Amino acid sequence: MTGSAAGSGAPPASTASSTAPATTLTVIVADRRGGPETLHAEIRPLRAPREKRVRVRVLAAPVCLPDVQSRYGRTPFPPRMPFTPGYAVVGDVDAVGRGVTRVGPGDRVAALTGTGGYADAIELHERALIPVPATVEPTEAAVIVLNYLVAYQTLHRVARVAAGDSILVVGASGGIGTALLDLGRYAGLRMVGLASPRKHVVVEHFGAAPVDYHRPDLRDRLHWLEPNGFHAVLDGVGGTSIDLGLALLRRNGILVSYANPGSFRGLVALLAKLVVVNLLSKGKALKVYGTTATFANRRPLFDDWATLFDLLARGAIHPVIHDVFALSDAAEANAMLEAGVVSGNLVLRTPYGEKERRQREREHDASQVKAREGSVR
Numbered sequence: 001m002t003g004s005a006a007g008s009g010a011p012p013a014s015t016a017s018s019t020a021p022a023t024t025l026t027v028i029v030a031d032r033r034g035g036p037e038t039l040h041a042e043i044r045p046l047r048a049p050r051e052k053r054v055r056v057r058v059l060a061a062p063v064c065l066p067d068v069q070s071r072y073g074r075t076p077f078p079p080r081m082p083f084t085p086g087y088a089v090v091g092d093v094d095a096v097g098r099g100v101t102r103v104g105p106g107d108r109v110a111a112l113t114g115t116g117g118y119a120d121a122i123e124l125h126e127r128a129l130i131p132v133p134a135t136v137e138p139t140e141a142a143v144i145v146l147n148y149l150v151a152y153q154t155l156h157r158v159a160r161v162a163a164g165d166s167i168l169v170v171g172a173s174g175g176i177g178t179a180l181l182d183l184g185r186y187a188g189l190r191m192v193g194l195a196s197p198r199k200h201v202v203v204e205h206f207g208a209a210p211v212d213y214h215r216p217d218l219r220d221r222l223h224w225l226e227p228n229g230f231h232a233v234l235d236g237v238g239g240t241s242i243d244l245g246l247a248l249l250r251r252n253g254i255l256v257s258y259a260n261p262g263s264f265r266g267l268v269a270l271l272a273k274l275v276v277v278n279l280l281s282k283g284k285a286l287k288v289y290g291t292t293a294t295f296a297n298r299r300p301l302f303d304d305w306a307t308l309f310d311l312l313a314r315g316a317i318h319p320v321i322h323d324v325f326a327l328s329d330a331a332e333a334n335a336m337l338e339a340g341v342v343s344g345n346l347v348l349r350t351p352y353g354e355k356e357r358r359q360r361e362r363e364h365d366a367s368q369v370k371a372r373e374g375s376v377r
C-alpha cells in the first residue's frame with residue numbers, strides 16, 4: 001500500500017473548521033538513490049481529496065529501517081525515484097472526498113502507507129484508515145502502526161507463543177526488536193535478546209537477558225542459557241542469523257524471519273531456504289513474515305491494530321522512543337538511524353503535531369493545577 005501526498009481531484013464534501021485552512025503541504029523527497037543527503041523538502045499545493053479518499057494532517061510518522069533500505073535500493077522491490085519515504089502515519093482527518101462514509105473531519109486515524117509518510121498532509125483511501133484513540137500520544141501511536149504490528153503478528157499469528165515459552169530475539173535493540181520484547185514481557189515469555197553491548201540496557205529494561213552477538217562463543221552462550229532450545233526465534237537480521245537460530249530451536253520450535261532479504265536475489269535465496277528447511281529439518285519450522293503478505297485478508301490487521309491501541313491506551317505496553325525530530329529534519333533522523341546508535345524508535349513530528357503536543361502539555365498542566373487546588377481545599 002502506498003500513500004500519496006495530499007493530491008489532486010474533486011472538491012471536498014467537507015473540511016475541518018477548527019484549524020486555519022492551509023494552502024500548501026510539505027513533503028520530504030529522496031530524488032536519487034543514496035544517503036540521507038538525498039532527502040529534501042518540497043512545498044506543494046494542497047488539493048482536495050478525490051472520491052472515497054481523505055486528506056490527513058499528519059501529526060507523526062516513524063523513521064524506520066525500510067525507509068533507509070528503500071532509499072539505497074536494498075530491498076527486493078525498491079521504489080522508483082524520486083520517492084517520499086514514510087511507512088506509516090498518525091494524524092487527523094482534515095478533509096473528505098465524495099462518498100466517504102467511514103470517517104469525518106477531526107477524526108484521529110493512522111495508516112500503514114508503505115511510502116509517502118514523510119509529509120505534513122497525505123491523501124489516503126478511507127479503507128486504509130485505522131481508528132486511533134484520542135488519548136494516546138501520537139509519537140507512540142506512530143510506532144504501533146508498523147513496528148508493533150510486525151512484532152505482534154510474528155509472535156501471536158505466526159510463532160503462536162504461549163506464556164512461559166522461551167524466545168530468542170535477533171535484533172533486540174531495534175524498533176521491532178524492542179516491540180517484541182515489550183509484547184513478550186506482556187505475554188509472560190522468557191526472553192533472550194541479541195544486541196550490541198551499549199544497547200543491553202534497553203533489552204534488560206524489558207526483563208530479557210541481553211547477549212552480545214559479536215561474542216566468538218555466541219552459540220555456546222545461547223545454548224547454555226536455554227539448554228533445551230528456544231520455543232521460537234524471531235529474526236530481524238536474516239542471513240547467517242537464520243542458520244544460528246535454527247540450530248538453537250528445540251524440537252517443534254519455530255523461527256520466524258521478518259528481515260528484509262535486501263534484494264530480489266536475496267528473496268529467492270530465502271524462499272529456497274524456506275523450502276529446504278521445512279522439508280529436511282524434522283520438527284523445526286522456518287517461516288517468513290511480511291506485512292504485505294497479510295493484505296489479502298485485512299481483517300486480522302485491523303483486529304491486531306485495535307488490540308495494540310487498546311494495550312497502549314491502557315498503559316500495558318511502552319514503546320521506546322529514542323528521539324523525536326521535526327519533519328524538516330528528516331535527513332538528520334535518517335543519518336542517526338544509519339549510524340547504528342538508536343535503541344528503539346525514531347519519530348518525525350510535523351508542525352501540526354508539535355502544536356498538538358503543546359496543547360496536550362497545557363491541558364496536563366491545567367489538570368495538575370486543578371488537582372492541587374482540590375487537595376488544598
Ligand SMILES: NC(=O)c1ccc[n+]([C@@H]2O[C@H](COP(=O)([O-])OP(=O)(O)OC[C@H]3O[C@@H](n4cnc5c(N)ncnc54)[C@H](OP(=O)(O)O)[C@@H]3O)[C@@H](O)[C@H]2O)c1
Nearest residue numbers: 065171173174175176195196213236258259260289290291
Ligand atoms: N516483514 C515486514 O513487514 C517488515 C516491516 C518492517 C521492517 N522489516 C525489516 O525488519 C528488519 C529490522 O527493522 P527495524 O526497523 O527493527 O530495524 P532497526 O530499528 O534499525 O534495528 C535493527 C537492529 O538490528 C541489529 N543488528 C544488526 N546486525 C545484527 C546482527 N548481526 N545480529 C543481531 N542484531 C543485529 C541492530 O542491533 P545493534 O544496534 O544492537 O547492533 C539494530 O538494533 C529490517 O530488515 C526491516 O526491513 C520488516
